[in-house]
Amino acid sequence: MKTKGATTPWPKLSALIPYAWLLVFFALPFLLVARLSLSDSALSIPPYTPQIDWSGGIEGLKVFFAALDFDTYKQLGSDSLYAESYVSSLRFAAEGTILALLVGYPMAYGMARCKPATRSLLLMLVILPFWTSFLIRVYAWVGILKPQGLLNAGLGLVGLPPTDLLYTPAAVQIGLVYSYLPFMVLPLYAVLEKLDYTLLEAAADLGSPPWKSFWQVTFPLSIPGVIAGSLLCFIPMVGEFVIPDLLGGPGSLMIGRSIWMEFFANRDWPFASAVAVVLLLTLVVPIVLYQRQQVKALEAGQ
Amino acid sequence: MKRGPSAFNLVSLTLGFAFLYLPILLLVIWSFNASKLVTVWGGFSTKWYGALFQNDQLMAAAWVTLRVGLISATLATVLGTLGAVALTRHGRFRGRTLFSGMSYAPLVMPEVIMGLSLLLLFVALKIDRGFLTVTLAHTTLTMAYVAVVVQSRLATFDRDLEDAAQDLGATPTSAFWQITLPNIFPAILAGWMLAFTLSLDDLVIASFTSGPGSTTLPMRIYSQVRLGVSPEINAVCTLLIGVVALGVICWSIGMKWRAVARPST
Numbered sequence A: 001m002k003t004k005g006a007t008t009p010w011p012k013l014s015a016l017i018p019y020a021w022l023l024v025f026f027a028l029p030f031l032l033v034a035r036l037s038l039s040d041s042a043l044s045i046p047p048y049t050p051q052i053d054w055s056g057g058i059e060g061l062k063v064f065f066a067a068l069d070f071d072t073y074k075q076l077g078s079d080s081l082y083a084e085s086y087v088s089s090l091r092f093a094a095e096g097t098i099l100a101l102l103v104g105y106p107m108a109y110g111m112a113r114c115k116p117a118t119r120s121l122l123l124m125l126v127i128l129p130f131w132t133s134f135l136i137r138v139y140a141w142v143g144i145l146k147p148q149g150l151l152n153a154g155l156g157l158v159g160l161p162p163t164d165l166l167y168t169p170a171a172v173q174i175g176l177v178y179s180y181l182p183f184m185v186l187p188l189y190a191v192l193e194k195l196d197y198t199l200l201e202a203a204a205d206l207g208s209p210p211w212k213s214f215w216q217v218t219f220p221l222s223i224p225g226v227i228a229g230s231l232l233c234f235i236p237m238v239g240e241f242v243i244p245d246l247l248g249g250p251g252s253l254m255i256g257r258s259i260w261m262e263f264f265a266n267r268d269w270p271f272a273s274a275v276a277v278v279l280l281l282t283l284v285v286p287i288v289l290y291q292r293q294q295v296k297a298l299e300a301g302q
Numbered sequence B: 001m002k003r004g005p006s007a008f009n010l011v012s013l014t015l016g017f018a019f020l021y022l023p024i025l026l027l028v029i030w031s032f033n034a035s036k037l038v039t040v041w042g043g044f045s046t047k048w049y050g051a052l053f054q055n056d057q058l059m060a061a062a063w064v065t066l067r068v069g070l071i072s073a074t075l076a077t078v079l080g081t082l083g084a085v086a087l088t089r090h091g092r093f094r095g096r097t098l099f100s101g102m103s104y105a106p107l108v109m110p111e112v113i114m115g116l117s118l119l120l121l122f123v124a125l126k127i128d129r130g131f132l133t134v135t136l137a138h139t140t141l142t143m144a145y146v147a148v149v150v151q152s153r154l155a156t157f158d159r160d161l162e163d164a165a166q167d168l169g170a171t172p173t174s175a176f177w178q179i180t181l182p183n184i185f186p187a188i189l190a191g192w193m194l195a196f197t198l199s200l201d202d203l204v205i206a207s208f209t210s211g212p213g214s215t216t217l218p219m220r221i222y223s224q225v226r227l228g229v230s231p232e233i234n235a236v237c238t239l240l241i242g243v244v245a246l247g248v249i250c251w252s253i254g255m256k257w258r259a260v261a262r263p264s265t
Helices: A012-036 A054-067 A071-078 A080-112 A116-131 A134-145 A150-157 A169-193 A197-205 A210-221 A223-238 A242-247 A255-265 A269-301 B007-031 B047-054 B056-089 B096-108 B111-124 B131-156 B159-167 B172-201 B204-209 B217-225 B231-264
Strands: none
Touching (some): A012 A269, A012 B056, A012 B096, A012 B131, A071 A269, A080 A169, A080 A223, A080 A255, A080 A269, A080 B007, A116 A169, A116 B007, A116 B172, A116 B231, A134 A150, A134 B007, A134 B231, A169 A223, A169 A242, A197 A210, A210 A223, A242 A255, A255 A269, A269 B096, A269 B111, B007 B231, B047 B056, B047 B231, B056 B096, B056 B131, B056 B217, B056 B231, B096 B131, B111 B131, B111 B204, B172 B217, B172 B231, B204 B217, B217 B231
């Protein structure tokens, strides 16, 4: 009798192809970023030194490694703009995640309480924006928030003074919550839908008022969804580029935008790489947490 | 305690969905506005759509985007499905942690970092940036999404069916092709569609990895948007939304039809 594992019809080769692909196109590039962050910017193509001189053999490699240094990181540490940029990215992402949770939780909860037919329709409505372009959805807000935009037209109609929201941190916050809301609602809904409602009935029978049952029964049981949704929002929000670039002003510092500017505007590849390495290091803990969560969720499904 | 939405549930659902859909709806309405200003309704007009098809740059970018999307989504579906099968079926193997880490990480990795790192790879390999590099980059980004979608379907798939087929004399390979693959096929198709739309949508990674002559539609839209809101871009966006909405609706009708047809076969 064969064991379960041995019934797999796939030769090892089929696993090797995606593995090799990821090693070459995902893992190797990160090593290149780390290596480039130790180089110096130069006016050449590609715009950095040193380059590895393979014709020099071992001696060439020695020269190459001797030329690597931590100058970019020193520059990064000495410029307070970058420290502020990291802090402000983390703050934007944390606030955005909390706001998305405040908006998304009641939505997910409401969806889970609907009839099954309504539920699947609502679920599709949450997923649909996910399929439409991110860029387009952010761009739509430009037309709403700009000074002669719809928001001010609406405020004028009810007699309120106009506000100038576009290119402010508030606009970035709106954009973040708007764009990442489906990422928050879906994991929350997945947990709340499976919730055993007889537990709430039991709590009610024992005399618990609904709000107390919510905090003592529903919410604790939905914690896995809260964690999954928050990580799924927080991590990409920290490195967000499009939203601060289109909706934020010079005051809305975000690190994704700094990398973009260093790379495209200043053409300082080594410095952009150093900024990226530090960003990645800040995100390592939440990314590892997220992966643990994913693996656990999949194993629970199995 | 009765089930069913309370007044609070209904209010939060209404407000939440209004927040999600109002901006998209407004964009669609503006694209038919004869006036260039968003606050002035100049009458219904399709002139921006006409202008769109005259715009050679936009059309060329749309063509590049479509080709990149089709090729990268197909490659990503093959690679992502193989990866999902390896992760759910091969049990523990050497390097599994690294493999599963690399399979999930692109889902949350900031795009700026992925774009920059892929660019450095192409420079190191001395591959000229262009159509090929964008396609390779998009394949790497989207195969993670395919892997997750297929893996969650594989996780719930009853393996006894495969075993039964083999007990009845099927070889492992034919059991996979005749039993497993048809069962996970909806997930593979969903993965392909997701990969395709993600590729159509991507601005950041494409900006890093594309070269002259391979400007994609989001890159064109972005450079126009930076100059301000333009009615022509509203029209492009409306068309894109329309295509996606149509695709999703066809898909869900197809799924319903499948579900109805299944018991009779």
